[in-house]
Amino acid sequence: MRGRRPVRVVALVSLGHLTNHLIVMVVPPLVVTWVEDFAIDYTAIGVIMAVTAITSAVSVVPVGILTDRVPARHVLIAGLCVLSLSVIGLGFAQSYVELLVWAAFMGLGNTVFHPCGYTILSAGVPKQWLGRAFSVHTFAGYAGFALTPAFIGLSVLYWDWRSALIAMGLAGLAVAATMTLNRDILVDGRGTDSGDRDRRRERRTILLTLPVQMCFAFFFLTTIAYWGFDSFLPASLFEHHGIPETLGTFALTVFFGFSAVGILIGGVIADRTTRHDLTATGGFVIAATCIFLVGDVAGGTATIFVLIAIAGLGAGVVTPSRDLIVRRVTPPSETGKVFAFMTLGMDAGTFIAPPLFGILMDGGHVVWLFRLAAIMLICSVLTVTATQHIHRHRGVPA
Numbered sequence: 460m461r462g463r464r465p466v467r468v469v470a471l472v473s474l475g476h477l478t479n480h481l482i483v484m485v486v487p488p489l490v491v492t493w494v495e496d497f498a499i500d501y502t503a504i505g506v507i508m509a510v511t512a513i514t515s516a517v518s519v520v521p522v523g524i525l526t527d528r529v530p531a532r533h534v535l536i537a538g539l540c541v542l543s544l545s546v547i548g549l550g551f552a553q554s555y556v557e558l559l560v561w562a563a564f565m566g567l568g569n570t571v572f573h574p575c576g577y578t579i580l581s582a583g584v585p586k587q588w589l590g591r592a593f594s595v596h597t598f599a600g601y602a603g604f605a606l607t608p609a610f611i612g613l614s615v616l617y618w619d620w621r622s623a624l625i626a627m628g629l630a631g632l633a634v635a636a637t638m639t640l641n642r643d644i645l646v647d648g649r650g651t652d653s654g655d656r657d658r659r660r661e662r663r664t665i666l667l668t669l670p671v672q673m674c675f676a677f678f679f680l681t682t683i684a685y686w687g688f689d690s691f692l693p694a695s696l697f698e699h700h701g702i703p704e705t706l707g708t709f710a711l712t713v714f715f716g717f718s719a720v721g722i723l724i725g726g727v728i729a730d731r732t733t734r735h736d737l738t739a740t741g742g743f744v745i746a747a748t749c750i751f752l753v754g755d756v757a758g759g760t761a762t763i764f765v766l767i768a769i770a771g772l773g774a775g776v777v778t779p780s781r782d783l784i785v786r787r788v789t790p791p792s793e794t795g796k797v798f799a800f801m802t803l804g805m806d807a808g809t810f811i812a813p814p815l816f817g818i819l820m821d822g823g824h825v826v827w828l829f830r831l832a833a834i835m836l837i838c839s840v841l842t843v844t845a846t847q848h849i850h851r852h853r854g855v856p857a
Contacts, residue, residue, distance in 0.1 A: 468579065469580065472535075478539065479572045480602075482628070485627070488612055519806065520799050523797070523802075540631075543635065551621070574796070576596055583645070590725075590726045590727070593729070597779070671800065685774070696710060722776075735781075739840070741773075744837075815831075
């Protein structure tokens, strides 16, 4: 597991994660284009994105269970193929119904990357490097999010959006082929933790245990905070601070960019401490404070952007520790199922946040968008400390 092998494992799994995020972000940059080309309205576009999210939410836990029953690399490669074919299908779509069908397949393909990726990394990377491995994996996903709007935007201006989607799908199939050729390094530790009858019984109910439920709440609350804050950030900065929407959109780039930097820093920190709860608490307190101040300070644009940058940095630092906290409460043979359950928590948060924060915007309570996001992050800190307390009570090392 040492030497070059962990580097290859991390690089290959992270490349898959980047490809996943690159593809699942194709709809937002094409909203205006599709409204014109398919003669549909913005609500119809919203339904396309909802179909992807619903399919992902319904399938992710069964996919996680499957990941614990068959080699994770098989599920990962199959999911990447489905995802790649779905974006090629979108490139060839000639009707709104076809868009909906391929969007549903995109949601299905999207389900494999967290349960499979974390399972393979947990088994293929030495423990002392795992925090950095998780941070590179997450950083690659953020890179995919950042690349998609630029690629689609340039394609719409200088090329053809259909050809761009087909090219992305072919690139995804090429990554799947690369994984197939290197499948021997994508191990998942199967058979290394058989356990006795009581332990096997406990694993059948692992999702119902209090530590896993606390981690689910952690993902759920943080997703509500970030989806509410991110989704309406340009509009809220315009309404509350008078910052033009074009400049407010750049605030998202600042937040995600500094989050990506924070993820890499957090990976190093996570490997040098066992108190991941303290890292998560510190990062979220910083992020929550800055998000709260964005709504309550009367400073200029530069001040607002500095606060957003610090919030992104604090949020990013938490991510590797967050993943290690989940891994600590998870038996090795159940990694896929538990991380799939965490993804379900994120899906649930994405269902709730946009309408909830939209109501605040429509009601003229813009300042409460920032306050509620900060409150959700502070509440998530409580789930981290609760998990730590449970471990101490049970005599499990932090």
